[in-house]
Amino acid sequence: MSSSSSYNPPCAACKFVRRKCIPGCAFAPYFPPEDPQKFMNVHKIFGASNFMKLLNDVLPHQREDAVSSLAYEAEARVRDPVYGCVGVISFLQQEVDRLKKDLDAANADLIMLHSFPCHNVNHTWSRQNGRGGGGGGGVGGRWW
Amino acid sequence: MFRFHKLDKTTSTRCAVCKYFRRRCPPDCIFAPYFPNDNPHKFTCVHRFYGASNISKMLEELPVYLRAELVESLYYEAKCRVQDPVYGCVGIISSLHQQIQVAQTQLAKTQAEISVLNANFVVAQPPSSLDESLVQQNGVDHGLDDPFNTWFY
Numbered sequence A: 001m002s003s004s005s006s007y008n009p010p011c012a013a014c015k016f017v018r019r020k021c022i023p024g025c026a027f028a029p030y031f032p033p034e035d036p037q038k039f040m041n042v043h044k045i046f047g048a049s050n051f052m053k054l055l056n057d058v059l060p061h062q063r064e065d066a067v068s069s070l071a072y073e074a075e076a077r078v079r080d081p082v083y084g085c086v087g088v089i090s091f092l093q094q095e096v097d098r099l100k101k102d103l104d105a106a107n108a109d110l111i112m113l114h115s116f117p118c119h120n121v122n123h124t125w126s127r128q129n130g131r132g133g134g135g136g137g138g139v140g141g142r143w144w
Numbered sequence B: 001m002f003r004f005h006k007l008d009k010t011t012s013t014r015c016a017v018c019k020y021f022r023r024r025c026p027p028d029c030i031f032a033p034y035f036p037n038d039n040p041h042k043f044t045c046v047h048r049f050y051g052a053s054n055i056s057k058m059l060e061e062l063p064v065y066l067r068a069e070l071v072e073s074l075y076y077e078a079k080c081r082v083q084d085p086v087y088g089c090v091g092i093i094s095s096l097h098q099q100i101q102v103a104q105t106q107l108a109k110t111q112a113e114i115s116v117l118n119a120n121f122v123v124a125q126p127p128s129s130l131d132e133s134l135v136q137q138n139g140v141d142h143g144l145d146d147p148f149n150t151w152f153y
Helices: A012-017 A036-045 A048-056 A060-079 A084-115 A122-134 A136-143 B002-012 B016-020 B040-050 B052-060 B064-083 B090-124 B127-138 B147-152
Strands: none
Touching (some): A012 A036, A036 A048, A036 A060, A048 B040, A060 A084, A084 B064, A084 B090, B016 B040, B040 B052, B040 B064, B052 B064
C-alpha cells in the first residue's frame, strides 16, 4: 500500500529551520510550503518566537489577518530596511494631500463656472497639471 | 564619596537598553545613541516586537547616518502595533488607499462636470456673433480672435 497520499510536505517555517513538521504545527496554517519567502521575511524581521508571541496576543479568528499584516510589514522592511512601512505611509499621505489640493482647485473652478457661466476655465487646467507634476516643494515656493 | 560618585556616574550614563538588561553600557554600545535612558518606553516597545538581537542586526546592516531613522520608523510601527494588534500600521496604509480611491473618484467626477460646462460654454457662444457685438460696442477691432483679451478692456 502506497503512503504517498498521506504525505504532508513540511510547512515553510519547518522547512526553513530544518525540523520535522508535526501535525498541529503552529506555523503550518499560515506558512504554506509554496511561499517560503513569506516566512523568511517574518523570521528575519521579527524572529520566529517573537512572531508566535504576537500571534498569541490576538484572538484565534483574528490570527490570519494578523499574520498577513505582519508578513506585509516584514516584506516592506526587507525592501526598505530604513523606513519599512513608514516609507509607504509617507508616500501615500503625500498622494492624499496632492489629490485633496487638486480636488479643492477643481471645486473652486466648478463654483466659478456655476457663478459665472460665461467664463471658461481652460487656463486652470495647465496650472493644475503643472502643480501635479512639479511636486509639493515647488508649489509651496510659488505661493510664498 | 568618590566611589559613590563613580557608581552614580556609571548608572546614569547607561542607555535604556543596557539599563533594561541590567548590564554595563560600553562606550561603543550600538544602542546608546538611539535609546537614551530618559525614554525607556521606546526600547521596551520596540523590543516587544522585534527583539534586541534583531534590532542590533538591523542597526549593524545600515550606515551610521541612517540608524536614527531606522529606530524612529521601528518605534512608529511598534506603537501602531500596540494600538492595533491585528493590523498595526498596515491598517493606516489600507485607510490611506481608500482615501486615495475616494479622492480620485471625486476628482474625476468634478473634472468631468467642468468639461461639460466648458463644452456648453463653447457651444452657447459662437465666435462670429461675439465679434460683431463687441465691435459695435467699442467701435474698434481689438483683435478679437482670442476672446480672453476682450475682458481686459
